[in-house]
Amino acid sequence: MLRRGSRVIEARGISKRYGDLVAVADVSFKIGKGEIVGFLGPNGAGKTTTMRILTGFMPPTDGTAIIAGHDIFSEPLAARRCVGYLPEQLPLYLEMTVTAYLTYVAKIKDVARRARAPAVDRALERCGLTEVRSRVIGNLSRGFRQRVGLAQAIVHDPPVLVLDEPTLGLDPLQVRDIRQLIADLTSPQDGNQRTVILSTHILPEVEAICQRVILINEGRKTVDAPLEELTRDGRSLEELFARETTHDVAEEVES
Amino acid sequence: MNVLLAVLWKDLTIELRSRDRVVAMVVFSLLVVMVFHLSLPADTRDTAPGLLWIAYVFAALLGLGRSFSLELENDAVSGIALAPADRGWVFLGKAAANWIILSAVQAVTALVFALVFDLDLMAVAGRLAGVVALSSVGLCAIGTLSAAVAVRTRFREVMLPLLMLPLLWPVLSGAVHATRQLLTSGSLSFEPIQFLIVTDGIYLIVSFLVFEYILDE
Ligand SMILES: Nc1ncnc2c1ncn2[C@@H]1O[C@H](COP(=O)(O)OP(=O)(O)O)[C@@H](O)[C@H]1O
Ligand SMILES: [Mg+2]
Numbered sequence: 001m002l003r004r005g006s007r008v009i010e011a012r013g014i015s016k017r018y019g020d021l022v023a024v025a026d027v028s029f030k031i032g033k034g035e036i037v038g039f040l041g042p043n044g045a046g047k048t049t050t051m052r053i054l055t056g057f058m059p060p061t062d063g064t065a066i067i068a069g070h071d072i073f074s075e076p077l078a079a080r081r082c083v084g085y086l087p088e089q090l091p092l093y094l095e096m097t098v099t100a101y102l103t104y105v106a107k108i109k110d111v112a113r114r115a116r117a118p119a120v121d122r123a124l125e126r127c128g129l130t131e132v133r134s135r136v137i138g139n140l141s142r143g144f145r146q147r148v149g150l151a152q153a154i155v156h157d158p159p160v161l162v163l164d165e166p167t168l169g170l171d172p173l174q175v176r177d178i179r180q181l182i183a184d185l186t187s188p189q190d191g192n193q194r195t196v197i198l199s200t201h202i203l204p205e206v207e208a209i210c211q212r213v214i215l216i217n218e219g220r221k222t223v224d225a226p227l228e229e230l231t232r233d234g235r236s237l238e239e240l241f242a243r244e245t246t247h248d249v250a251e252e253v254e255s
Numbered sequence: 256m257n258v259l260l261a262v263l264w265k266d267l268t269i270e271l272r273s274r275d276r277v278v279a280m281v282v283f284s285l286l287v288v289m290v291f292h293l294s295l296p297a298d299t300r301d302t303a304p305g306l307l308w309i310a311y312v313f314a315a316l317l318g319l320g321r322s323f324s325l326e327l328e329n330d331a332v333s334g335i336a337l338a339p340a341d342r343g344w345v346f347l348g349k350a351a352a353n354w355i356i357l358s359a360v361q362a363v364t365a366l367v368f369a370l371v372f373d374l375d376l377m378a379v380a381g382r383l384a385g386v387v388a389l390s391s392v393g394l395c396a397i398g399t400l401s402a403a404v405a406v407r408t409r410f411r412e413v414m415l416p417l418l419m420l421p422l423l424w425p426v427l428s429g430a431v432h433a434t435r436q437l438l439t440s441g442s443l444s445f446e447p448i449q450f451l452i453v454t455d456g457i458y459l460i461v462s463f464l465v466f467e468y469i470l471d472e
Contacts, residue, residue: 057333081339089330095269104268107261108338136272152334 008033008160008195009054013063016049016219023049025219026063031195031212033159036186038210038227039199042245046219047199048088051162054197055085068159081110084153088164090145091152094138098129098148101137102155109156119155127151127181143174147181154185161185163198167205175205183209203237213237217245258340262348263355269325270356276321280360284314285367292371299372304434307368308427311387312394312420314360315353319398320415322353323406336470343463345470350399350462354391361387379437386437389451390430396458397422403469426454 009031016024024046031037041047053060056072056079065072070079093101102120111119124130127147132140137148146166153161166182167175186194186209197214200206206213206227213230215223222244223230230240270276287310291299299306326332335345365383369376376383398419405414433447 052333055333055337057336077339080337083337085333085337087330087333091331091334092329093265093269093325093331094329095272096265100268104261104265105334107264108258108335108340110257110339 006033007031007066008035008068009197010066011050011054011063012065014050014053014060014065015062016046016053016058017061022219024053024060024216027216027219027221028063029214029221029224031197033195034186034193035212036196036198036210037212037214038206039197039214039216040201040203040206040223040241041199041216042201045216045245047216048164050216051085051164051197051199055083055162056080057085081156082158082160084156084158084161086149086153086161086163086166088168090149092137092145092148095136097134097136098124098140098151099133101148102151105152106155111156119157122157123151123155126154126185128177143170143177146170146174146178150178150181150185159194161194161196161198163196165199165201167200167202179205179208203241206237207231215241215244256344258335258338258344259348259351262335262345263351266322266325266349266352267355270352276318277356277360280314280318280356281363283317284310284360284364287313288364288368288371300374300439301435303368303372303374304431304438307365307434308431310364310368311357311361311391312423312427314364315357315391315394315398316416316419318356318360319353319395319402319419320405320412322349322399323402324411327406332470342467342470346399346403346463346466347459350395350459353399354395357391357395358388361391374438376438379441382443383434383437386430386433386443386448386451389448389455390426390433392455393426393451393458394423394430396455396462397426400462400465400469403466426451426458429454 007030011027011029014024014027015022027050039047052058054065054067056076067079068082070082072079096104099120102123103116106116106119124133127150129144129147129151132144137145140148150166163182167178170178182198186196210227212226213223214221223240230237291306295302326335336342338345365376401415401419401422405411405418408414429447429450433443433451436447437443
């Protein structure tokens with residue numbers, strides 16, 4: 001059993017190799033209940049790979065992860081049940097209506113029959129989708145599709161949210177909306193505090209919603225500290241990012 | 256079980272909305288029937304069962320290839336891969352959807368086939384449908400599994416038939432055998448049916464178990 005405030009996500013020496021390429025090398029961290037952690041790193045650092053492992057989408061080559069007390073190897077189904085995952089590419093079926101799609105997700109996430117309709121309604125409402133609920137997903141704008149992506153991640157009310165680049169490809173207004181939405185989803189309202197790990201290479205995003213930063217570069221964890229500590233004395237995340245990541249990539253980010 | 260029904264319902268919903276897969280399959284298998292009609296002598300009583308099954312296999316190849324590209328187009332596969340259930344149920348849901356879609360196409364094809372080749376299928380319609388439905392279980396099991404493998408490869412259109420046709424051989428020979436018996440003598444013995452039930456069972460169990468490992472990269 002988990003104690004109050006104890007860790008909800010734990011990565012234990014996770015490594016992932018694709019043939020000769022080491023995408024993730026011996027990454028470990030612990031995330032406590034209610035924390036919002038920004039998972040930072042340049043493109044190709046291994047963020048998506050790590051997140052796919054945490055969600056149980058694919059097994060690590062080495063190491064393991066514990067989600068809400070369930071090991072992804074020994075209790076894969078229980079671990080999957082506790083995770084809501086927003087992949088980098090939205091897992092949508094463009095031909096379905098928003099409601100039909102969310103109902104489908106609730107079914108495969110094993111939400112009990114009677115609880116399904118209320119769960120879908122709640123997800124629609126929290127993600128601001130009530131007005132477009134009977135529209136076909138293929139006809140929605142990018143911003144609304146992103147909301148549907150978030151809604152499918154929370155429809156089964158999981159204690160853990162894994163969000164991979166949740167604002168990728170959105171315009172500035174949509175970015176602001178989605179950030180607000182993520183902040184709302186994690187507020188300790190109705191006693192259902194969620195733990196969130198969200199990946200990004202956009203630094204202001206981290207400053208806007210995260211309390212803690214984990215930075216990886218070329219598959220290795222290089223920084224793991226509270227945001228406060230990293231930005232104390234007027235230091236900026238940009239400097240940190242530039243210092244801790246491979247040089248050519250850092251230049252790319254600055255420009 | 257829930258996952259099976261959810262995936263089945265989802266695939267059929269999408270199919271009903273877009274219909275392009277069914278339409279393509281029907282048009283294609285009818286064209287195959289037409290080509291046979293133009294290129295073969297009028298009396299085809301002996302070859303009819305084989306021809307009918309060639310049309311069915313072509314239709315199946317076309318439809319099954321789409322079955323998983325639907326999932327990969329938008330990375331929706333992560334959704335089904337993360338269902339808290341054995342992934343075998345996802346497989347059975349997709350195979351069942353393919354089976355229903357294929358059955359609809361087969362019915363239309365059989366009708367046109369009978370007209371074009373002037374066969375009187377009315378007397379054996381029920382039993383013929385039974386044989387076709389039974390054989391198609393095995394066909395869809397192997398086909399759905401092959402499609403899941405093929406969709407990850409670079410030449411998926413080529414990979415699907417290369418994987419599927421050799422594996423299909425036992426069920427196809429059983430299907431053609433039973434169909435021929437039915438069309439030539441108007442009766443059906445138990446052995447071919449028994450053979451089809453056994454191959455269906457083996458295909459389903461093996462695919463159910465193997466599918467667990469296919470969705471992981
Ligand atoms: N399926 C795959 N096969 C081979 N290499 C991969 C695969 N997925 C990712 N990689 C490689 O692993 C590294 C990390 O990728 P990724 O986790 O997607 O990084 P990020 O999400 O931080 O941009 C990259 O070099 C990428 O090319
Ligand atoms: Mg990524």
